[in-house]
């Protein structure tokens with residue numbers, strides 16, 4: 001339809017669309033999903049997205065006219081617009097913010113990307129599924145005849161990826177697209193090569209560490225090419241213009257990196273992908289060795305179907321897991337710094353057999369904090385309420401929240417006399433100590449400090465794969481879906497900090513991390529070994545990991561969640577208020593909590609200072625709303641928004657910043 005008016009979405013945190021007028025000539029070729037340049041405010045020009053073309057002048061004022069039409073054809077599909085709308089409503093953020101995340105400004109789709117001629121890559125015939133895999137595969141297909149979402153609970157190295165590959169082939173034969181999501185750091189050359197070996201050039205990759213040109217290429221290829229394709233991507237791939245997805249695979253579905261923390265939209269890619277699948281009548285396969293409590297619960301209640309795969313490919317044994325009781329060992333003065341005798345002996349043996357070792361420590365840096373031996377002062381960030389972490393590589397103290405860093409002071413900056421002592425330890429320290437103990441071992445570190453670019457990260461993995469390094473020390477990055485052939489031993493250096501983390505998901509996550517990293521141990525013909533160092537020898541989660549007992553962990557967690565009304569028994573909405581003036585913030589947050597309490601009948605926690613109560617000079621206060629499953633979700637959310645707006649009608653509180661996080665992690 002040709003209209004004189006268009007509604008557009010601006011890439012700004014404002015609610016609603018804006019109407020502009022268009023002259024007849026430009027209106028002729030205009031379609032929704034094209035981008036236009038529009039004036040906004042005094043003299044700004046923005047790239048906006050056309051969402052509607054119509055004849056209604058909303059008047060009474062004269063409308064501004066668009067400046068230019070950018071695209072000759074739509075670059076965003078109607079189905080994308082409706083998904084973005086859903087995200088905006090569900091995650092309580094302005095649609096413009098979703099638009100901005102989906103199509104970052106630098107994603108200039110007009111830019112001609114030089115496409116190297118595709119080499120029609122040689123593909124292998126697919127591998128034959130073994131009996132257990134074939135059974136699981138058949139069960140998944142059967143389940144898809146009656147259910148939209150299937151959870152494949154398969155232990156590490158059971159061959160989940162092989163099953164995905166067989167399902168992908170079927171979807172392609174039916175001319176449907178496949179979206180295959182992986183957590184950011186699990187999307188490595190290993191998996192890309194496996195898929196390319198099976199499906200050749202119909203595989204595209206969408207990864208935030210890929211160049212803009214590569215990402216544009218994928219976007220444009222999807223727009224212009226109706227052929228069935230496989231898109232392998234990280235969470236942002238849910239924004240892509242998919243025309244006919246038939247299957248969405250979400251590997252490592254339990255991973256919390258599927259949730260975007262900052263900035264808005266604070267979406268969960270797994271949950272959004274399920275919505276996306278619904279739009280297109282596509283099926284969703286969630287795969288993991290350690291399901292999230294929520295997904296497993298959905299299987300128990302019949303919302304999803306569960307398929308299990310309990311044996312490893314080639315009947316490889318699960319590793320033998322042992323506990324080193326650090327409390328006892330410390331008492332008997334048998335710990336060598338952070339290492340138990342058992343761990344040292346096993347590392348030694350593995351190295352002598354020319355086998356490899358992975359050491360997992362879920363903190364980066366060298367020491368976690370310093371304090372003064374005399375006055376006890378802990379050097380803290382100038383802008384945030386956190387202690388600074390010592391990084392030996394540059395001999396500086398770093399804030400992990402804002403990046404602020406200073407040289408290590410010679411004496412305590414507070415009393416000027418005492419020496420600073422180190423407490424706690426991170427990957428850098430583990431690396432250094434292990435190098436002292438095993439001077440001829442080739443050691444590499446994998447954490448966000450070490451793995452800068454995608455290339456350097458891939459090279460690091462490749463060196464370990466080909467045996468050019470012996471020991472890999474790392475944070476949770478080493479637990480993500482890597483498949484190494486020669487790893488004999490996995491050491492979990494400190495389970496205590498994971499178990500003690502003050503979060504209702506701490507036990508679930510500890511179980512997942514420990515099980516996942518354990519899954520890296522084991523060679524083709526030999527059983528691998530895992531040593532967990534902890535002072536909580538009898539902690540139920542440690543027992544669950546030792547016995548590879550997901551079910552008991554689940555039952556215990558679900559009981560706790562029910563008792564305290566946490567997900568999946570409620571939905572959480574967290575509101576964080578921020579301001580420089582702590583008293584003003586206290587007043588504003590108290591007012592907001594009162595307003596919310598008065599308008600909705602749900603459990604409300606707070607206002608409270610979060611764990612880190614000041615970041616970049618802004619004080620933080622949090623209000624947590626637990627919305628019962630049976631409540632009208634959208635109406636309740638609207639009341640929360642109304643309460644925030646009402647709070648801000650008070651002039652003094654107008655400048656208080658707020659963020660809303662639905663299903664925070």
Ligand code: ADP
Pocket residue numbers: 127128129130133154155156157158159160161162163313483
């Ligand atoms: P998971 O995804 O469950 O961790 P993978 O699919 O990565 O397991 O399988 C583990 C290893 O076993 C991989 O190296 C894979 O190539 C191999 N493998 C699994 N199933 C088969 C099969 N049916 N034929 C050949 N190799 C297989």
Ligand code: ZN
Pocket residue numbers: 381382383384399400401402403404616
């Ligand atoms: Zn800071």
